[in-house]
Amino acid sequence: MTDYTRMTAADIAAALAAGETTSVEVTQAHLDRIAEVDGDVHAFLQVDAEGALATARAVDEARAAGKELGPLAGVPVAVKDVLATEGLTTTAGSKILEGWVPPYDATVVAKLRAAGMPILGKTNMDEFAMGSSTEHSAYGPTHNPWDLDRIPGGSGGGSSAAVAAFEAPLAIGTDTGGSIRQPAAVTGTVGTKPTYGGVSRYGLIALASSLDQAGPCTRSVLDAALLHEVIGGHDVMDSTSIDAPVPPVVEAARKADVKGLKIGVIKEISGEGFQPGVKQLFDESVQLLVDRGAEVVEVSCPSFEKGLAAYYLILPSEASSNLAKFDGMRYGLRVGPEGVASPSAEQVMAATRDAGFGDEVKRRIILGTYALSAGYYDAYYGQAQKVRTLIARDFAAAYEKVDVLVTPTAPTTAFKLGEKLDDPMAMYLNDVATIPANLAGVPGMSIPNGLAAEDGLPSGFQILAPATKDERLYQVGAALEAALQEKWGGPILAQAPELAGKADAR
């Protein structure tokens, strides 16, 4: 019997189109897999079996009736819990939104529904997407399918882990400083952060409005392109959305050719401070691209080093304002202050926010409130915006010389749960290579490029392209993926340990 959970979304879609299987069968297979392994992985905060199967049935009927369907119709998908889903609880990993059922769909979710994609459930994340390990979820951490004692990355650890554990062929993540790419790197999966404005943010619970971007989490570059095409495009509900067609990402992924392309290695992010195994794999991947006909050029982006500092001013500043609405007045958690008989609205707001937000969220709200304060604004927020401009200039200068830039995605492979929880600075350093793309609004992708020699855990290779040239990520990503899989004799996840799950009990 075919195990549909092991197939790529493209293959599932082909099987559905050929009438070899049904969406109900495929969806049920994934629901069964979730039931089997998610007790260990904890990728999902909520599974919507009923809703997913209802969509699957509707798609099967439509297909049987000969209706024209989108390329991913019937292929199930998991959605990060930061996107509003009408009728389905949306918490952003926070206690303050426990039980909140949105009355509307995020545009990305509406597009998934319109494409006939069953939504399996909502995936775990660091609270309000603040973190690089998913340990800051108010509902407990997600475990890395490669080693359950390790983090799956963050903030979208749930989406990447779900894909890596074969619980979903596709998932939606969001990336503010690396929350799609870094989890992809440490779980051996593919993740794309599209150009800022390429995918609507309407219905995405904002962390930092000027940095947030939703994108695909998958096991193959082609799958990412297919999902990117479903969720991308202009949205009148999002003023920052780009009014242009989705870049030809699927075509580029199928092309998978790097002959004559100029690939830039960034002097400042080429391996120093990276785990040796990660650096070694990066160098090997660059060589593979050269072998396939690409030309490698070293470029300098001196301002990137200041990116982390600027990011940790801009993000908390915007977040402190975005998160002000969670006050217990209209929805979500409401907590009365202790020992006050007739509390004022202000007291209820304070007590609710105290009880509802976790430490990392409070830390960033305090940082952001401080950075925006009168008298400090110019020194902090103002300076950070200037750095942002400098980083954008570095990118522009680099793209004068090269077609894409490449870096290791994350400095290390997956670290142990709890290892960096008490060291925010160490945690923040995870994002050093991914942050510049968010600050400049350019697209980035991480693809798995091997297992590090010292620990046998997956490493990620990041590709960055100029704004609106997302197709280049797929062109290079697919070429490298093909070269690597030729070397490995199959996808990297074939090397992942089997999850015991409930199979043990059987």
Add this chain to the structure above:
Amino acid sequence: MTDAVVDYDEALQTYDPVMGLEVHVELNTKTKMFCGCSTVFGAEPNSQVCPVCLGLPGALPVVNASAVESAIRLGLALHGSIADWSRFARKNYFYPDMPKNFQTSQYDEPIVYNGYLDVEVPTESGDGTEVFRVEIERAHMEEDTGKSLHVGGATGRIQGAEYSLVDYNRAGIPLIEIVTKPIVGAGTRAPQIARAYVAALRDLLKALDISDVKMEQGSVRCDANVSLRPVGTEKFGTRTETKNVNSLRSIERAVRYEISRQAAVLDAGGTITQETRHWHEDTGITTAGRPKSDADDYRYFPEPDLVPVAPAAELVEKLGGTLPEPPAQRRKRLQSDWGYSDLEMRDVINAGAVDLIEQTVAEGASPAGARKWWTGELARRANVEGRTVEDFGVTPAHVAELDGLVKGGRLNDSMARQVLEGVMAGEGAPTAVADARGLELVQDDGALEAAVDKVIAANPDVADKVRGGKLNAAGALIGQVMKELKGQADAAKARELILAKLT
């Protein structure tokens, strides 16, 4: 406790008032500033809301292009500069009527800056009027907040209330805030200038048709900053900001009161506290609100969910072509066209009847007839009932028709008033009301003559007086004739006939 005040004229001998006026205007766009919700006033609470104006997690704003056009047109009408690039910013503070706990407003990059508005005020000697120029600092766009209703307290304020209800229908209504530069040199006329400025601004907004300008519904709200400095000095004194003064008369009174109150504080050697003050319509005083310092920290930063507003030069130019005739100029033109005296024109303006008379004249009425009805009976009724002349369901076409019936000799004045009542009662257009009520002057000269003969015969004494040259005595006979014909006689004709027979 009531604050001490000094006599206004006395205060002005010692102190020179400086004002700053901030006027919030609700625009009359069909939809809200950042979403598609309706802006109709008076709907069921929380029925005109959506994820965007409720600030639900994930929702995003989109700028209402028609609100931007209104702001540009206002800016041009105020002779202001239109920024070719302006941005929205977030003003951060926590309050339950603000769904996002920040207000999306404009901060240091407003859409309109550096304008002016000329207002007509009495000369200092009081023997005429002159133009006073109020300089405009800026006009910017923002969203309104929801409306809190504090229940259970004595004052209707949040302090002491048992609980509060919030209606978010108002949240997200487009506002334009117009801020003046410090108004100096107003002297004793400061209260009048404040009033005249808001009145002129209201007229301009109305002429532009960008707001309902219903002050009583809060669609125009004025905050008046007032400070005093010793006469002859340059440095501004500490100011207070009297919030939400919502009628023209109150603006004048509030400024006047604040001058008297501050003068008393200064006279007693005290200092003015920088604070917001509440205006009390009933008692005519202001009371202290919350202290306000320049250090109020709203942590403004550019709104990252919106792109900058960068109106194209062609758009600004096109909108410049849609500006109405300036209200003051228009009034002068109409006064001259209609041949009204200054006094008559003032009554017309005070009755809010300029547009109505213009339309009535366009419908064929004489300017004098149109004025008579709108500023006479209708204005009187409106005044008594605390309504506006437009509230009675009487249209310019009705008044023109009524005027025609009088001019054509079908109705006399008292009959016309009855017809007007019928129109107000919803009985239909004037001719139909006159028909239904059987109102028509007796046109039959024979019937009139018979009545005159009868009355002369029945009142020989009075007739003799008239014959003796006391023409005024004819009035009594006319009255009798009218009575005889149940009021449906043409009094002028009756008089003519009586005099013809007796002299």
